[in-house]
Amino acid sequence: MFLEEIIIHNYRSCKSIVLNLSENNPNIFIGLNDSGKSTLLQSLDLLLGDKTKFSTLCEGNYKSDISNTPEQVEVLNKILSEKKLPDFDDNDNGTYVIGKLRYKEGEAEEYTNLNLSTPLTWSLECNENGIIWLAKKFSKVGGRTFLLMKDSDKKLELWNLNQANINKKIKEFGVTGEDIDNDNNKGRFSNLEKIRAIYSKTGGNLKWTEYRYAKNDRDIFPSFSLFDWNTSLDEVISTANVIMKEEIDVHLTPIKDQAAESAKKAEKAINKKFGEISKVIKEVAKDVESINSKVYFDVKEKISDIMVTKAFSDGPIHLENQGEGLKRQIWFSLIKAKADSSSDSLNKFIWAFDEPETHLYPRAQREFFDTLNKVSKGNVQTLISTHSTIFIDKSNFDKINSVIQESDGYSTINNCRDVEAIYSSLNVKNSDFLFFDKFLIVEGDTEQHLIPRLYEIYTGKTLIKDNIQLINIQGKDKYEINKKILDKIMSGFKKSEDQIVYLFDNDMSFVMGQAAIKENMFFVGYQDIEDSIDNEIWLNILNDFYNEELEFSLEEIEKWKANVVKKTKCAAREKFYPLMKNGIKMKCGNDVDYDSLEKLPSKGNDSADLLLKYIDHRDKIPNKIKEAFDKLID
Incomplete structure (x- = not known):
C-alpha cells in the first residue's frame, strides 16, 4: 500500500494543499527556507504516524498548529466534492489531513489473513477497488480518525454493533437467510456477511465515519518515518526494526501462533477456575450468573540494542556510547542495505527525508540520492525536502514540486515543468548546477x-x-x-x-x-x-x-x-x-x-x-x- 494523494487543510502554513505522489520515484520538494517543506512532510506523520504531535491553544499552551486564519470547512468540502467524495458535516475549522491510499491485488489477498476489524474490512469492501481513504482531524478537542464507509441515511453504523445487536437489526429489516451470502458456503454467518445483507436492504452512501485502529489493523497501512540528520539512537534502532521486519517475522510468526494456542489453553483453564468459584462470586455479586475471560498474549518484535565492533575496539560496544557521526553512518548504511535488498515486495513503508544532503559533500549526495532512488523501486515510498541541486539534477521534472510561501504567509505547491521553475524556486544559477x-x-x-x-x-x-x-x-x-x-x-x-x-x-x-x-x-x-x-x-x-x-x-x-x-x-x-x-x-x-x-x-x-x-x-x-x-x- 502506498500514498497516492494527500489533502492538507489548515495545518500551519499548508492551508489548502492537494498533492499527488509517485510510488516508485523519489518525490522531491524544493523551496527556500520557511516555505513549508518540513510542514508538508510532518503532515504525513499526522496521517500515518503512531505518536502524532499536534498543538492547540489551551490553558497553559500558546502554540497552535492550526493555521492562524483557518479556511472554512466548506473550502475542504469543495475539494472533496470535486473528487466525488462526501463532505465533512461539522463546522469545526480544525486541521484535516486526508490520504488516498492504493493497494494491489496481492496485498488484498494478504489482508484476508490478518484478522482485520469489521470497520476496516467493511471500508475496504465499500471503496473503489484498490483504494482506501483515511482522514485525520485535529482540533481543540483532540484528534480523530475517519474512514470512508457505506452507511444508510439513518446512520446505523452496523460495524460498531456486537453480534446480538446486529441480529436485532436483521429482524428489524426483515433480512432472511436467503438474503445473506455465506462467503465460505459453510458455518454460521459472520457479522460482516450480515452487515452486507442489511445494507443491501436499506441502501446507503459513502460517509466519513469515525474509526479506531484495532490490533491488527495497523499492519495494512504503511509505516511512516521522518528522517533528518539529528539522528538519535532510538531512530537508528527504529530504522533497523523496520528494515529487519521481514527477517524478524520469519521467526516471530511461529511464536505468535504458539502464543495464540497457549492463550486458548490459558483461557480455558481460567474459565474453568471461574466456574469453580462462581458460587462465591454470586454470593457477593448476586446479579452475576457467570463470569469468564478472554486471554491474549501480546508478542511484540523489537531490536532492543545495537552493538558495533570497531577495528581498534576491545569487543562489541553499545552504539549508544558512540558519537553522532557513527550513529549517522550506521543509520545511512541501514537505509542503503534496504535499497540493496529485494525490490519485489509490496509497499509497506513511507520514508520522508528532511534536507538529507546536510553534512554531505557532493559525491556523497549523489550516492545518497542513488540509494533513495533505488529503495523507491522496492517497498519504500520516499519524499525528500531538499535544497540540493544534485538531488534536483538527478530527478525527473514531473517528480519535483516547488514549495513557495506566498505574501499571505501560506504555502502553495506546484509541479516544476521546466528548469526555469527550479531557478525561480531556489534562486539558483546555472553555475549551481x-x-x-x-x-x-x-x-x-x-x-x-x-x-x-x-x-x-x-x-x-x-x-x-x-x-x-x-x-x-x-x-x-x-x-x-x-x-x-x-x-x-x-x-x-x-x-x-x-x-x-x-x-x-x-x-x-x-x-x-x-x-x-x-x-x-x-x-x-x-x-x-x-x-x-x-x-x-x-x-x-x-x-x-x-x-x-x-x-x-x-x-x-x-x-x-x-x-x-x-x-x-x-x-x-x-x-x-x-x-x-x-x-x-x-x-x-x-x-x-x-x-x-x-x-x-x-x-x-x-x-x-x-x-x-x-x-x-x-x-x-x-x-x-x-x-x-x-x-x-x-
Missing part, C-alpha cells in the same frame, strides 16, 4: 589555447573567474554530433541561447548554412581567425620570425588577404595561412634556401602562442571575437 554560468564553444585547438588569453586581455578577468566554461568541439566535421550532445546536456537550462556562445571561424558558417545560424553564434574573418588579424600584426610577426633572412611589406600581406576566397566555402589552400606560407616560399626564390628556413607553426598551441606575443592589447583583438566576449559578459 554545472559550476559554470555560461559556455563558450570553439572549434579547434588553436582557439582553445588562444581565446582564453584574449578574453583575459579584453576583460581583465579569466573565463574561470567569470564562471565561463570553454568547450572545444574538435573540428568542423564534428560540429553536428557535438552540438547534439551539447543540446542534450543543456536541454531545459535557463535561456540556453543566452548562456551558450559559439565562436567559430567564418568557414563554419558556410558548412552550417544561414538558416542554422543564431544570434549567439559569431564567425571570425573571411574564412578563419588568421585573416581577421590586423595586417600590421602579421607584418611584425613575419619580420621578427624571419629576422634578417627575409623582409616583408604591408603590400604583400594585403595581397595574400585579397586572394582569400570570400563568402563561400573554399579549399584549404585558398585560405590566408596557407596562402601566406606559399607566399613566403615564393619570396625565397633562388636567393634563400626555403627548406633550411624555420617554418611558421601549424595551427594549434604553437600557432596560438605565436599570435599571443603580438596581440597584447584589447584594441588588437579582432572585432568579431570582441563581440562574442561582449555577449558572454552582457
Whole structure:
C-alpha cells in the first residue's frame, strides 16, 4: 500500500494543499527556507504516524498548529466534492489531513489473513477497488480518525454493533437467510456477511465515519518515518526494526501462533477456575450468573540494542556510547542495505527525508540520492525536502514540486515543468548546477589555447573567474554530433541561447548554412581567425620570425588577404595561412634556401602562442571575437 494523494487543510502554513505522489520515484520538494517543506512532510506523520504531535491553544499552551486564519470547512468540502467524495458535516475549522491510499491485488489477498476489524474490512469492501481513504482531524478537542464507509441515511453504523445487536437489526429489516451470502458456503454467518445483507436492504452512501485502529489493523497501512540528520539512537534502532521486519517475522510468526494456542489453553483453564468459584462470586455479586475471560498474549518484535565492533575496539560496544557521526553512518548504511535488498515486495513503508544532503559533500549526495532512488523501486515510498541541486539534477521534472510561501504567509505547491521553475524556486544559477554560468564553444585547438588569453586581455578577468566554461568541439566535421550532445546536456537550462556562445571561424558558417545560424553564434574573418588579424600584426610577426633572412611589406600581406576566397566555402589552400606560407616560399626564390628556413607553426598551441606575443592589447583583438566576449559578459 502506498500514498497516492494527500489533502492538507489548515495545518500551519499548508492551508489548502492537494498533492499527488509517485510510488516508485523519489518525490522531491524544493523551496527556500520557511516555505513549508518540513510542514508538508510532518503532515504525513499526522496521517500515518503512531505518536502524532499536534498543538492547540489551551490553558497553559500558546502554540497552535492550526493555521492562524483557518479556511472554512466548506473550502475542504469543495475539494472533496470535486473528487466525488462526501463532505465533512461539522463546522469545526480544525486541521484535516486526508490520504488516498492504493493497494494491489496481492496485498488484498494478504489482508484476508490478518484478522482485520469489521470497520476496516467493511471500508475496504465499500471503496473503489484498490483504494482506501483515511482522514485525520485535529482540533481543540483532540484528534480523530475517519474512514470512508457505506452507511444508510439513518446512520446505523452496523460495524460498531456486537453480534446480538446486529441480529436485532436483521429482524428489524426483515433480512432472511436467503438474503445473506455465506462467503465460505459453510458455518454460521459472520457479522460482516450480515452487515452486507442489511445494507443491501436499506441502501446507503459513502460517509466519513469515525474509526479506531484495532490490533491488527495497523499492519495494512504503511509505516511512516521522518528522517533528518539529528539522528538519535532510538531512530537508528527504529530504522533497523523496520528494515529487519521481514527477517524478524520469519521467526516471530511461529511464536505468535504458539502464543495464540497457549492463550486458548490459558483461557480455558481460567474459565474453568471461574466456574469453580462462581458460587462465591454470586454470593457477593448476586446479579452475576457467570463470569469468564478472554486471554491474549501480546508478542511484540523489537531490536532492543545495537552493538558495533570497531577495528581498534576491545569487543562489541553499545552504539549508544558512540558519537553522532557513527550513529549517522550506521543509520545511512541501514537505509542503503534496504535499497540493496529485494525490490519485489509490496509497499509497506513511507520514508520522508528532511534536507538529507546536510553534512554531505557532493559525491556523497549523489550516492545518497542513488540509494533513495533505488529503495523507491522496492517497498519504500520516499519524499525528500531538499535544497540540493544534485538531488534536483538527478530527478525527473514531473517528480519535483516547488514549495513557495506566498505574501499571505501560506504555502502553495506546484509541479516544476521546466528548469526555469527550479531557478525561480531556489534562486539558483546555472553555475549551481554545472559550476559554470555560461559556455563558450570553439572549434579547434588553436582557439582553445588562444581565446582564453584574449578574453583575459579584453576583460581583465579569466573565463574561470567569470564562471565561463570553454568547450572545444574538435573540428568542423564534428560540429553536428557535438552540438547534439551539447543540446542534450543543456536541454531545459535557463535561456540556453543566452548562456551558450559559439565562436567559430567564418568557414563554419558556410558548412552550417544561414538558416542554422543564431544570434549567439559569431564567425571570425573571411574564412578563419588568421585573416581577421590586423595586417600590421602579421607584418611584425613575419619580420621578427624571419629576422634578417627575409623582409616583408604591408603590400604583400594585403595581397595574400585579397586572394582569400570570400563568402563561400573554399579549399584549404585558398585560405590566408596557407596562402601566406606559399607566399613566403615564393619570396625565397633562388636567393634563400626555403627548406633550411624555420617554418611558421601549424595551427594549434604553437600557432596560438605565436599570435599571443603580438596581440597584447584589447584594441588588437579582432572585432568579431570582441563581440562574442561582449555577449558572454552582457
